[in-house]
Amino acid sequence: MPRVLISDKLSPAAIEIFQQRGIETVFRPGLAPAELRAIIGEFDGLAVRSATKVTRELLDAAPRLKVVGRAGIGVDNVDVTSATARGVVVMNTPYGNAITTAEHAIAMMFALARQIPEASASTKAGRWEKNRFMGVELFGKTLGLIGCGNIGSIVADRAIGLHMKVVAFDPFLSDSRALELGVEKLELNALLERADFVTLHAPLTEQTRNILSRENLARLKKGARLINCARGGLVDEAALYDALKSGHLAGAALDVFEVEPAVDSPLFTLENVVCTPHLGAATAEAQENVALQVADQMADYLLSGAVSNAINMPSVTAEEAPRLKPYMELARLLGGMAGQLTQAQDGALKAIRVEYEGAVAELNRRPLTAAALAGVLGPMLGAVNMVNAPVVAKERGIAVAETVHERRGDYASLLRVTVVTDRYERSVAGTLVGDAKPRLVEIKGIAVEADFAPHMLYVTNQDKPGFIGRFGMVLANAGINIATFHLGRAAPGGDAICLVALDGPMPEPVLAEVRALPLVMQAVPLGF
Numbered sequence: 001m002p003r004v005l006i007s008d009k010l011s012p013a014a015i016e017i018f019q020q021r022g023i024e025t026v027f028r029p030g031l032a033p034a035e036l037r038a039i040i041g042e043f044d045g046l047a048v049r050s051a052t053k054v055t056r057e058l059l060d061a062a063p064r065l066k067v068v069g070r071a072g073i074g075v076d077n078v079d080v081t082s083a084t085a086r087g088v089v090v091m092n093t094p095y096g097n098a099i100t101t102a103e104h105a106i107a108m109m110f111a112l113a114r115q116i117p118e119a120s121a122s123t124k125a126g127r128w129e130k131n132r133f134m135g136v137e138l139f140g141k142t143l144g145l146i147g148c149g150n151i152g153s154i155v156a157d158r159a160i161g162l163h164m165k166v167v168a169f170d171p172f173l174s175d176s177r178a179l180e181l182g183v184e185k186l187e188l189n190a191l192l193e194r195a196d197f198v199t200l201h202a203p204l205t206e207q208t209r210n211i212l213s214r215e216n217l218a219r220l221k222k223g224a225r226l227i228n229c230a231r232g233g234l235v236d237e238a239a240l241y242d243a244l245k246s247g248h249l250a251g252a253a254l255d256v257f258e259v260e261p262a263v264d265s266p267l268f269t270l271e272n273v274v275c276t277p278h279l280g281a282a283t284a285e286a287q288e289n290v291a292l293q294v295a296d297q298m299a300d301y302l303l304s305g306a307v308s309n310a311i312n313m314p315s316v317t318a319e320e321a322p323r324l325k326p327y328m329e330l331a332r333l334l335g336g337m338a339g340q341l342t343q344a345q346d347g348a349l350k351a352i353r354v355e356y357e358g359a360v361a362e363l364n365r366r367p368l369t370a371a372a373l374a375g376v377l378g379p380m381l382g383a384v385n386m387v388n389a390p391v392v393a394k395e396r397g398i399a400v401a402e403t404v405h406e407r408r409g410d411y412a413s414l415l416r417v418t419v420v421t422d423r424y425e426r427s428v429a430g431t432l433v434g435d436a437k438p439r440l441v442e443i444k445g446i447a448v449e450a451d452f453a454p455h456m457l458y459v460t461n462q463d464k465p466g467f468i469g470r471f472g473m474v475l476a477n478a479g480i481n482i483a484t485f486h487l488g489r490a491a492p493g494g495d496a497i498c499l500v501a502l503d504g505p506m507p508e509p510v511l512a513e514v515r516a517l518p519l520v521m522q523a524v525p526l527g528f
């Protein structure tokens with residue numbers, strides 16, 4: 001009989017599900033890290049919320065552990081890399097608290113517009129300051145959404161019901177999806193200049209960190225109000241303080257902070273700031289939903305090997321997993337390369353095509369396509385996995401096509417991923433060497449055979465004498481060692497591709513030198 005430890009407070013309904021399905025369950029919330037390490041070796045599954053820290057040290061003490069289930073969407077408290085290395089599946093419940101989080105954003109917007117927290121405190125203190133708290137209506141105001149995925153689209157629906165005008169910035173939001181939601185797509189600068197209220201609904205990635213920087217906060221119209229119930233780090237808090245203190249912004253409502261728990265912040269000293277302690281998912285309904293979902297998912301995996309909503313493993317049956325695993329890795333790598341090569345200036349992502357040729361076409365292609373989608377979307381959206389990638393693509397109106405070719409070419413199996421944006425279409429293709437090792441064989445129709453590496457540099461250039469020497473000299477002068485070097489070209493003297501594997505990340509100053517070289521058209525660092 002499998003054994004599961006629940007180390008955080010979960011709904012009793014989760015315990016009932018485990019027990020009804022024949023899984024022995026131990027409920028021990030509030031254990032100290034040393035206490036948890038002392039007993040974790042006895043369990044096959046660990047169910048947590050956010051309090052338990054699933055560290056490498058904890059995983060080292062858990063030889064029996066097969067699955068970690070996070071009741072909620074964020075897995076910041078789980079060392080996913082260490083779990084993956086130990087063969088431990090990490091699951092979350094990505095959609096169980098979307099409505100609750102969206103409602104909290106709307107509630108914060110009302111609180112900010114009508115100064116409800118300050119008015120409540122004043123009234124309870126015995127002051128009847130009716131003239132002090134002059135609010136603003138939401139009716140007819142423009143709400144700007146930064147991020148219009150699952151939660152953002154729910155906020156848009158509620159705001160439209162309040163007769164607000166809704167505009168949205170989201171690189172992955174298609175025209176058709178925007179029309180369906182009733183929102184107007186804008187570039188970020190245009191949104192900031194028009195919005196009376198701005199709400200954030202984006203993941204925290206390198207691309208979105210400080211998306212509301214000092215410069216972008218200054219672009220907001222005078223008197224605008226900001227609501228952040230997404231992630232701390234999306235807003236430059238020091239710059240926000242200055243914008244509020246100066247009167248440029250009329251107010252801010254924050255549920256998340258750069259450092260949590262947030263117990264001391266200059267923002268707390270301002271009357272026009274509403275703060276809550278990361279309550280976005282804190283409703284009885286949401287906690288019930290995520291508890292039920294995580295229990296069902298973990299029970300399915302422990303009893304039958306079925307996987308759903310996994311961060312580090314696709315949804316496949318136990319029988320399919322051994323054969324599909326190397327192809328899923330190939331699909332992920334190809335998608336990751338296509339995604340990293342797709343730059344912001346290429347325009348909105350419109351479609352992703354995945355093509356199968358040869359033996360791979362006869363396999364269960366759904367997890368392979370999902371792996372490719374996760375690879376493409378991950379560089380921009382962050383927490384996208386093989387399970388939620390199809391949903392994320394659908395929410396943003398990105399067309400996904402899967403094509404099977406009956407022909408058999410030069411390879412026993414060939415997998416191609418094509419990304420279509422407003423301005424470009426680019427594809428990458430690969431195969432397996434020895435039925436196990438992913439290998440790149442084609443970029444944009446140009447034959448380039450190369451192994452994937454942790455650190456790579458992709459360069460497009462004109463096929464003219466002198467490029468290789470100048471390029472090599474730049475790297476040599478910077479002390480950067482080339483591990484492998486691969487070239488391909490469409491035709492003599494035409495467009496060419498240079499793909500190199502490096503021993504470490506490409507420093508920005510050196511990258512700038514490469515981009516400035518004669519004959520170079522594009523240089524993009526890649527990481528796998």
